[in-house]
Amino acid sequence: MDNEKAVILLSGGLDSATAAAVAVRESSACSAITFRYGQRHKAEVESARKLAAFFGIATHLIIDIPIDIFQRTALIPSSGIDVPKNRELSRADAIPDTYVPARNTLFLAYALAFAESWDIRSIFIGVNALDYSGYPDCRPGYIAAFERMANLGTRAGVEGRGFSIRAPLIAMGKSDIIRLGRDLGVDYSLTLSCYDPGEDGLSCGECDSCILRRRGFIEAGVTDPTRYRK
Amino acid sequence: MDNEKAVILLSGGLDSATAAAVAVRESSACSAITFRYGQRHKAEVESARKLAAFFGIATHLIIDIPIDIFQRTALIPSSGIDVPKNRELSRADAIPDTYVPARNTLFLAYALAFAESWDIRSIFIGVNALDYSGYPDCRPGYIAAFERMANLGTRAGVEGRGFSIRAPLIAMGKSDIIRLGRDLGVDYSLTLSCYDPGEDGLSCGECDSCILRRRGFIEAGVTDPTRYRK
Numbered sequence: 001m002d003n004e005k006a007v008i009l010l011s012g013g014l015d016s017a018t019a020a021a022v023a024v025r026e027s028s029a030c031s032a033i034t035f036r037y038g039q040r041h042k043a044e045v046e047s048a049r050k051l052a053a054f055f056g057i058a059t060h061l062i063i064d065i066p067i068d069i070f071q072r073t074a075l076i077p078s079s080g081i082d083v084p085k086n087r088e089l090s091r092a093d094a095i096p097d098t099y100v101p102a103r104n105t106l107f108l109a110y111a112l113a114f115a116e117s118w119d120i121r122s123i124f125i126g127v128n129a130l131d132y133s134g135y136p137d138c139r140p141g142y143i144a145a146f147e148r149m150a151n152l153g154t155r156a157g158v159e160g161r162g163f164s165i166r167a168p169l170i171a172m173g174k175s176d177i178i179r180l181g182r183d184l185g186v187d188y189s190l191t192l193s194c195y196d197p198g199e200d201g202l203s204c205g206e207c208d209s210c211i212l213r214r215r216g217f218i219e220a221g222v223t224d225p226t227r228y229r230k
Numbered sequence: 231m232d233n234e235k236a237v238i239l240l241s242g243g244l245d246s247a248t249a250a251a252v253a254v255r256e257s258s259a260c261s262a263i264t265f266r267y268g269q270r271h272k273a274e275v276e277s278a279r280k281l282a283a284f285f286g287i288a289t290h291l292i293i294d295i296p297i298d299i300f301q302r303t304a305l306i307p308s309s310g311i312d313v314p315k316n317r318e319l320s321r322a323d324a325i326p327d328t329y330v331p332a333r334n335t336l337f338l339a340y341a342l343a344f345a346e347s348w349d350i351r352s353i354f355i356g357v358n359a360l361d362y363s364g365y366p367d368c369r370p371g372y373i374a375a376f377e378r379m380a381n382l383g384t385r386a387g388v389e390g391r392g393f394s395i396r397a398p399l400i401a402m403g404k405s406d407i408i409r410l411g412r413d414l415g416v417d418y419s420l421t422l423s424c425y426d427p428g429e430d431g432l433s434c435g436e437c438d439s440c441i442l443r444r445r446g447f448i449e450a451g452v453t454d455p456t457r458y459r460k
Contacts, residue, residue: 061296061298061299063296063299066291066293068291068344068347069291069293069340069343069344069347070343070347071347071348072346072347095385095388095389099385101342101343101346101347101384101385102339102342102343102346102380102383102384103343104383105339105342105343105379105380105383105384106336106339106340106342106343108339109332109335109336109338109339109340110299110336110339112331112332112335112336113299113300113331113332113333113335113336114298114299115331116302116331116332117298117299117300117301117302117331118301136382136383136384136385136387136388137383137384139382141382142379142382142383145375145378145379145382145383146379146383148375148379149335149372149375149376149378149379150332150335152366152369152371152372152375153332153334153335153366153367153372153375153376154331154332154335154366154367155325155329155331155366156331157366158325158366159325
């Protein structure tokens, strides 16, 4: 699959930045797609812009999803659900309130349509089943089911030029992801992981995503460039 | 599944109008989603609006898809591909130029996210495998693969409140669809099937969709309210 064109779903977070580094290394040309969907942490879209520039990604689509589409999630303020803070994350948890309804299915569907439209066969996504195993749309079985559906439902798939959904981080721990990114030269100061960043641009330091990020840098022995509020 | 809430993908065409009539009959409340994606036949969006009003659908989302997402299709003028005219449609054809890359996957993904966000479990789509068997994303195996993926990748699916992708027309011929719609009181004068309608509002009469529509009304013995140019 190397040296083919690729598209990456780029959120602006640590995982998608690392997956983007892999995609850029392994493809002849890489496009990126980022979504604005009313998320609290819309500063991540700015991170995604900076990352796309950093990686030299020429085609970077930023797509707006109407607010009615994703509800019942702590990541949308109007849902009235708070972002969980200071949770114990040492074991596989139930699906957290930060789950967004069918988010990866919609994001991958966009990537699939774009890929078929522009003759791209590799779709990269930075999902990770280890640290966030509570999210059903981050698991290997789901990714395999999406790929199968994609290859049944497209002209390219039916004609034997099908799609590969590539999730290079899916089985990696956060510290291993950070070491991989460091080795690939990712500038993590451009990334934003926090689900609830302040107007001051600081990460909260208390949401699941901050906890996992901070712990990951410590375990990786890599300096954490993040400015946490707590 | 009766008397639950439903969402219908409403294009403004004959098939989705008939599927909407089924959805409205079988659900306690039905929402609808329509897409603007740069299609030549954007008049179908107006048809969708009229149909939503006709069916008393209170929540009707019209969602814009960026033009870069769907290319390589005769339905987008900038692709430079003409809509095929006066084709022989008596047998299963190869995938026609009017195929839109991964369109139903993206449309169903939107419906899935909306459904999970608003506690809806039935997603209706007016696909039909018989007359248009060239489209890979209109076949039963694809619909089943999407449903399986949806139930693996969502909280509701994992927790046993999963989704049903309902394609009530999938195995029906056009004339049977028209008879069903007539029995359900569908006003087909509100629908638009033509892939290449003129500024005058007339259907071309020569594209695949017009040919199948016209033939369907004749075979059904139902008066065709369509105004064809030829």
